[in-house]
Amino acid sequence: MARTTTVLLVGGSGHWAGRENHAPALLEMKQSGWPVRTAAICDPRDPEKRSLDDDMAPLRDLLRVDSPEWINPDGLTRAELTAALDRAHATNQFSLVIIACNPVHHYDYLLWAISRGISVLCDKPMLVTEGAAHDPAAAERITVDYTELGRALTQARASGPCHLAMPLRRRANDTYRSIAADITEIQRAHGQGITSMQLIKNGGLFRLPEEYLFGDAHGYRSGVGALSFSSYHYIDLLAWYLELAPGEAVALRVTNPYVRRVGEFLRTRQATALAGLINGGSTVSIPDLPPEVLAAEADFVFQIELLGEGSQKAGLVTYTCHSNTYSHRSVGLQEFDRTDRQPFREKGRMSQFTLDINQGSLQHIGVFKNDVVGEDYRIRVQRRRNPIVTEETYTEEVFQNAHAGSSVTPQDVLRAMVRLASGEAAPAQVADRISFYEDQRLSHHLFGSFYELIATHGNSDSRERVIEMAR
Template sequence: MARTTTVLLVGGSGHWAGRENHAPALLEMQKSGWPVRTAVICDPRNPEKRAQDEDMAPLRELLWKDSPEWLNPDRLSRRELEALLDRAHAAHRFSLAIIACNPVHHRDYILWAVSRGISVLCDKPLLVAEGAAFESAAAERIIGGYAELDRALTRARATGPCHLAMPLRRRANDVYRSIASDISEIQQAHGQGITSMQLIKNGGLFRHPEEYLFGDAHGYRSGVGALSFSSYHYIDLLSWYLELAPGEATALRVTNPYVRRVGEFLSTRQATALADLVDGRGGVRIPELPPEVLAAEADFVFNLELLGQEGQKAGLVSYACHSNTYSHRSVGLQQFDRANRQPFREKGRMSQFTLDINQGSIQHIGVFKNDVVGEDYRIRVQRRRNPVVADEPYIEEVFDNAHAGSSVTPQDVLRAMVSLASGEAAPTQVADRIAFFEDQRLSHHLFGTFYELIAANAEGVGSAERVVELAR
């Protein structure tokens, strides 16, 4: 029997940790007989109070079974937070830190944990800096933070195993892995890399104007916006596929031709049209919002020109994110928004995207999704191959319940990390689907680069560009 895995759960009072993923996965391990215990929940919100909410049954059960200590990090300096965590670690000897708080705080918790040899499972994005949407110095701390984490991990691993990973659904999901296999097959068989890849992501999350003041991990008061929320998933997806089939490309020239900030969005009719309909009284007011909220990014486009060894253009990758697209929201401002509970399903959030991939003249892959968040997801994949290389040139497949129905889910990844933190091997079917820190170097670099360009735009450097090398 493996030794008991003692867990520090940071942000455990939130929706994703307390209801959707982390608490249910830990409870399932306990029911299967695995010795795992959540010893501490570190969160500004009182988990006992959050657990009384009707939709937080997993958190209630976890509190009842494990009786974790509650640590409140609110208003603590980094030194005070480290001292608080050190006292808890001395009492409980953590094996694994699960981090699900506001991303601007991820760095402090990760560095504290790996510096003490504690393995970490951290939600996306791994790192982001407060004010990165409009201050270049803040944006540059993102890539610097990745280097800092790399050094800390190297030191920790000199004395024993220490794992740092993220529960990235797409890295583990059957649909996206099947696409990865198709892309890799053409690269290996014919030397044909990706020559064009365009991803359009529509968020559909409609906020009433004053709701930009609310929220924690999905709030705007930290001076970052839509790029920090769900975009990391898609940046990582593009990076993953590009690394599988780079073709002639050895570098990426990255530009940011379009960014619309919250303040610019709120100056349009789009910001109030649905609110007027939902509230039924018309004339929705735009409140005074702090400058960091108004400057946070809402919509953006990034172009990545693929450059060959001699600087020749080998193709183009584009990522467009539109936050305020079609929404099925049908309720007005709710009291639980003011309490930072943010139950996203009542906000009309959508999961919509189109991904178009070409590998020269040999293969095309189209991926389509248009769903209400929280319902069963359906992903449609179309693949065409030139008849010279394929007996079956056209294949179309529809994956129903594509997320929950995958053979490996984020809960499986969490359970595998518990195994690793206990000194045991991860289950074979999950081991190669865990997104470890070292597997995402291009993703990290692009995420930080995107923020550097968004900040440069705010500072009036509209023609800024960055060149990112592709590892070989």
């Protein structure tokens, strides 16, 4: 029998941790007989109070069976938080830290855990800094902190196993892995890498103007916006595919031709048209919002030139994000929003994207998704190959219930990390679908470069960033 895995759950009172993923996965392991216990929850929201909400039954059950200690980080200095975590660790001897809080706080928890040799599962993005959308120094720290974390991880591993991973859904998902297999096949058989890739993401998350002050991990009060939220998944997808089929590319030149910030968006008719309809046609006023909220990124475009030896242009990747697109929202402000209890995903958030991939003249892959968040997702994949390389030149496949129906889900990744933290091997079907720290080098360097360009947009320093491809 494996030793008991004792868990510190950071952000455990949140929607993702307490309802959708972490609490259900831990409960399932306990029910199946695996020795795991959530010994502490670190969150400014009282987990007992949060668990009383109708939609938080998994958190309620976890509190009932494990009786975790509540660590409230609100108002604590970094030194005071470190001391509180050390006291809890001395009592409970954590073997796994699961981080699901506001991402601007990830680094402090990551460094604390890794420095003590504790394995970590951290939600995306792994690292982002407060004010990165408008403060160049803060943006630059994203890449610096990633490097520093790597050094701490190397030191920790000198004393024994220490794992750091992220439950990235697309890395584990059957749909995206089938595309990865197609891309890899053409790269290996013909040496043809990706030559163009365009991804357009539509968020559809409509907020009433005052709601930009609400939210926790998906809030704008930390001076970061849409890039820190679901965009990280798509940045990682682009980086993953580029690493599988780099072709001639040895470096990437990143530029940022377009940014629209929250303040700029709120000055448009688009910001109030739906709000007026929801409110029966009445005029919608724009409240005074803090400068860090107004400066956060809402919409943006990045271009990534693929450079071969001697800076020869080998292709182009573009990523476009529109936060405020079609929305099915039809409800106004509800009173309990003011206490951050209602997730904004129930307010019209969409999961819409188009991904277009070309590997020279040999292969084209088109991926299409147009769903309301919370419904069963459908992803349509079209594939074309040159008739010289295949007999079946065109295929089309629709992946029904593409996220929840995948053979490996984020809950499976969490359960695999519990096993790894216990000194056991991860299940074979999950082991190669876990994204570890080392797998995130290109993704995180792109993410950091994007913020550096956003923070300096319009200045002479915003011209470009160059990232070397790993060989």
